[in-house]
Amino acid sequence: MKSLLFTFSFLFISLSWAQPADLPSDENAIPEVVDSLYREDQFYLGLSFNLVVNDPSSFSQNGFSGGLHLGFIRDMPINQRRNVALGVGLGLSSNTYNSNLVICETINERTVFRTIENIQDNSDANRFSTNLVEVPIQFRWRTSTPTTFNFWRIYPGFKVGYMYFFRSTFKDGDVLIRQTDVPELNRLRYHATLAIGNGSFNAFVNYSLNDMFDKNAVTVDGDDVGLQIIKFGIEFYFL
Numbered sequence: 001m002k003s004l005l006f007t008f009s010f011l012f013i014s015l016s017w018a019q020p021a022d023l024p025s026d027e028n029a030i031p032e033v034v035d036s037l038y039r040e041d042q043f044y045l046g047l048s049f050n051l052v053v054n055d056p057s058s059f060s061q062n063g064f065s066g067g068l069h070l071g072f073i074r075d076m077p078i079n080q081r082r083n084v085a086l087g088v089g090l091g092l093s094s095n096t097y098n099s100n101l102v103i104c105e106t107i108n109e110r111t112v113f114r115t116i117e118n119i120q121d122n123s124d125a126n127r128f129s130t131n132l133v134e135v136p137i138q139f140r141w142r143t144s145t146p147t148t149f150n151f152w153r154i155y156p157g158f159k160v161g162y163m164y165f166f167r168s169t170f171k172d173g174d175v176l177i178r179q180t181d182v183p184e185l186n187r188l189r190y191h192a193t194l195a196i197g198n199g200s201f202n203a204f205v206n207y208s209l210n211d212m213f214d215k216n217a218v219t220v221d222g223d224d225v226g227l228q229i230i231k232f233g234i235e236f237y238f239l
Contacts, residue, residue: 036146037082038082038144038146039075039076039077039082039085039239040075040085040140040142040144040237040239041073041075041087041140041142041153041155041237041238041239042072042073042074042075042089042237042238042239043070043071043072043073043237043238043239044069044070044071044072044073044091044235044236044237044238045069045070045235045236045238046067046068046069046070046204046233046234046235046236047066047067047068047069047233047234047235048066048067048068048069048095048204048206048231048232048233049064049065049066049231049232049233050065050066050067050095050096050097050229050230050231051065051229051230051231051232052065052097052099052227052228052229053227053228053229053230054211054226054227054228055225055226055227056115056219056220056221056223056224056225057221057223058100058115058117058220058221058223059099059100059101059115059220059225059227060099060100060115061097061098061099062098062099062100063098063127064098065095065096065097065098065099065127066095066096067093067094067095067096067231067233068093068094068095069091069092069093069094069134069233069235070091070092071089071090071091071092071134071136072089072090072091073087073088073089073091073136073138074087074088074089075087075140076088082144082146083141083142083143083144083145084140084141085140085142086137086138086139086140087136087137087138087139087140087155087157088135088136088137088138089135089136090133090134090135090136091133091134091135091136092131092132092133092134093130093131093132093133093134093161094129094130094131094132095129095130095131095132095229096127096128096129097127097128097129097130098126098127099126099127099128100115100116100117100126101113101114101115101126101128101220101225102114102115102116102126102168102170102177103128103168103170103177103179103182104170104177104179105177105179110183110184110217111179111182111183111184111218113213113218113219113220113225114220115220115221125169125170125171126169126170126171127168127169128166128167128168128169129165129166129167129168129169130163130165130166131163131164131165132161132162132163132164132189133161133162133164134159134160134161134162134189135159135160135161136157136158136159136193137157137158137159137160138155138156138157138158138193138195139155139156139157140153140154140155141153141154141155142154149199150198150199151198151199152197152198153195153196153197153198153202153237154194154195154196155193155194155195155196156193156194157192157193157194157195158190158191158192158193159189159190159191159193159206160188160189160190161188161189161190161191162187162188162189163185163186163187163188163189164187165180166180166182166185166187167179167180168180168182182213184213184214184217184218185212185213185214186210186211186212186213186214188210189208189210190208190209190210191206191207191208191209192206192207192209193205193206193207195235197235200236200237201234201236202234202235202236202237203232203233203234203235204231204232204233204234204235205230205231205232205233206229206230206231207228207229207230207231208228208229208230209228210228211226211227211228212226212227212228212229213225213226213227
């Protein structure tokens with residue numbers, strides 16, 4: 001009996017020393033670490049509808065013209081709260097445009113452009129596709145804190161892109177015309193951009209600041225063919 005009482009006394013004293021009464025029960029829990037030097041929104045993925053403007057009177061879009069955009073932006077906060085930042089990155093953009101504009105063979109180093117009425121009835125496919133590498137630059141304002149994951153953001157900016165791939169495709173029965181080398185194409189692209197949203201869902205618009213084709217060199221029925229692009233879509237940001 002004395003041995004049993006001694007054992008219980010020893011255990012009681014040991015537990016008392018291990019966890020004093022005036023300390024909280026979670027004293028040994030791992031503390032939550034707050035990153036005061038956090039960064040936000042460094043990866044992006046976007047889906048867009050591509051609208052063509054500055055077009056000749058006989059030009060029309062048909063079907064769906066869309067794009068896929070993805071990349072990485074380095075977030076660089078410029079104030080102590082870190083809710084104002086600059087972003088510079090690198091991305092890829094893939095786009096398709098369905099229209100009645102047919103890009104034909106090159107004659108005397110000039111490409112022949114023409115439009116077809118009722119193209120959906122007269123041909124199986126007519127579109128041109130582009131792939132670009134882009135450098136996005138953003139001024140970033142947001143309501144973020146080190147511990148919030150849903151916040152408002154307004155990101156105006158600018159993109160410089162280079163169109164490394166272009167292909168136009170016209171198919172009508174057994175007739176297939178494909179063009180990849182178009183001298184009148186402006187491969188260097190400039191866009192004004194704006195993204196606004198909250199949490200994961202964000203709306204964005206990109207407006208092309210220069211024409212896709214050199215309008216001084218391309219005409220259809222006497223009208224210049226410049227073609228500027230406005231992209232509307234949704235964009236998702238990730239850390």
